Amino acid sequence: MASEALPAADGPAEASALDAADPLRAHRDAFVGAQTPLVYFDGNSLGRPLRASVDGAAAFVRDEWGGRLIRGWDEEWMSLPVTLGDQLGRVCLGAEPGQTVIGDSTTVLLYKLLRAAFDAVHGSDPARVQIVVDRDNFPTDRYLVESIAAERGGQVRWIEADPDAGVTADALRAAVGGQTAVVLLSHIAYRSGYLADAADLTRIAHDAGALIVWDLCHSVGAAPVDADAWQFDLAVGCTYKYLNGGPGAPAFAYVARRHLGVLDQPIHGWMGAADVFAMAPEYAPASDARRFLSGTPPITGMLPLRDALALIEQVGISAIRAKSVALTEFAIRLADAWLAPLGVRVASPRDCARRGGHVTLAHPAMRAVTARLWAQDVIPDYRDPDGLRIGLSPLSTSFAEVATGLQRVAEALRELG
Numbered sequence: 001m002a003s004e005a006l007p008a009a010d011g012p013a014e015a016s017a018l019d020a021a022d023p024l025r026a027h028r029d030a031f032v033g034a035q036t037p038l039v040y041f042d043g044n045s046l047g048r049p050l051r052a053s054v055d056g057a058a059a060f061v062r063d064e065w066g067g068r069l070i071r072g073w074d075e076e077w078m079s080l081p082v083t084l085g086d087q088l089g090r091v092c093l094g095a096e097p098g099q100t101v102i103g104d105s106t107t108v109l110l111y112k113l114l115r116a117a118f119d120a121v122h123g124s125d126p127a128r129v130q131i132v133v134d135r136d137n138f139p140t141d142r143y144l145v146e147s148i149a150a151e152r153g154g155q156v157r158w159i160e161a162d163p164d165a166g167v168t169a170d171a172l173r174a175a176v177g178g179q180t181a182v183v184l185l186s187h188i189a190y191r192s193g194y195l196a197d198a199a200d201l202t203r204i205a206h207d208a209g210a211l212i213v214w215d216l217c218h219s220v221g222a223a224p225v226d227a228d229a230w231q232f233d234l235a236v237g238c239t240y241k242y243l244n245g246g247p248g249a250p251a252f253a254y255v256a257r258r259h260l261g262v263l264d265q266p267i268h269g270w271m272g273a274a275d276v277f278a279m280a281p282e283y284a285p286a287s288d289a290r291r292f293l294s295g296t297p298p299i300t301g302m303l304p305l306r307d308a309l310a311l312i313e314q315v316g317i318s319a320i321r322a323k324s325v326a327l328t329e330f331a332i333r334l335a336d337a338w339l340a341p342l343g344v345r346v347a348s349p350r351d352c353a354r355r356g357g358h359v360t361l362a363h364p365a366m367r368a369v370t371a372r373l374w375a376q377d378v379i380p381d382y383r384d385p386d387g388l389r390i391g392l393s394p395l396s397t398s399f400a401e402v403a404t405g406l407q408r409v410a411e412a413l414r415e416l417g
């Protein structure tokens, strides 16, 4: 969409009109703190809590943990990683039941899936030694690829992607072939917000005979994912970003049914065993998705996620995505009108079909700008080398917040830039 110059005075008026017409506006009331003047631009890093989660946590401690004690494991908690996983799969991933589990951190689950995938492919075809990943992927993703390659005698094949965009079909096609074991990509790039065509890239990896692991941290809950239809092999993602699970909430893993009984994840713990309470002398993995679990599931950490999934199910991902696009479109128009004259570059895709839920604004002064904004209760985040990330969480962010926040960015740049 072409941007038109927007006089500064029109920004707040347009924001009010957009808020008044927003079909999701009523849901902001469901979030703690969304009614205060604070401007929150970091729901892509740590989502706001739902009010329901406040009462839910207290009730859980009092009634379930306090009242049921160890009986709670039999009554509900043992099954929660798979029942909640199924719900997340249905609501956010386009996944049939039985393929999604809630478990460890994203980092640990990614290690387990990536290593299982590498071992399976490399084990059946020793010429397939490479793990393909892009140079601008999130640090944990890059570090894991390097450590698994070192641990298993593999190699890393780097894709050099445009940091203002992401991995294109041509770039992936050029990187995969008879030496590829596994590809690891982020569906939405954490820095630029580039939204990859996951169905197309999955097809390219498969045509090369490789498996693909998708990191959905920045798309789950904000953008449509159709894991089964898009033929995903494996995927992981956070629940504390757009899924409002709270700091350190456990991540999810998706394993396509065709891989379930086959892949061997490396952290063999009792919770992944076929019969947990058999306390058997040797490890025999469960035949279903539970085999991707290792230790005792973090139940208290899963509670807020239940509330968020209930709300997302009620609203629907397509309505959430529509608001997400409208928010980022508005942010880019304001950035063009107010910030471009101050030397700011939009370091995110301008085509909304290729853009996720956040917008990165680049300028050499952004580190100092971020510190100043935080002190004024305007909370974006900063990513090296010069990016201010504006994360717009469709259920809890208003258009007025976008206008106020970007006005403060302009003021800060005038003083610091």
Ligand SMILES: *Cc1c(COP(=O)(O)O)cnc(C)c1O
Pocket: 105, 106, 107, 108, 138, 140, 141, 186, 190, 215, 217, 218, 238, 251
């Ligand atoms: C946030 C994020 C992670 C975080 O992993 P943790 O193990 O939860 O720290 C991983 N990958 C991507 C792409 C992320 O955006």
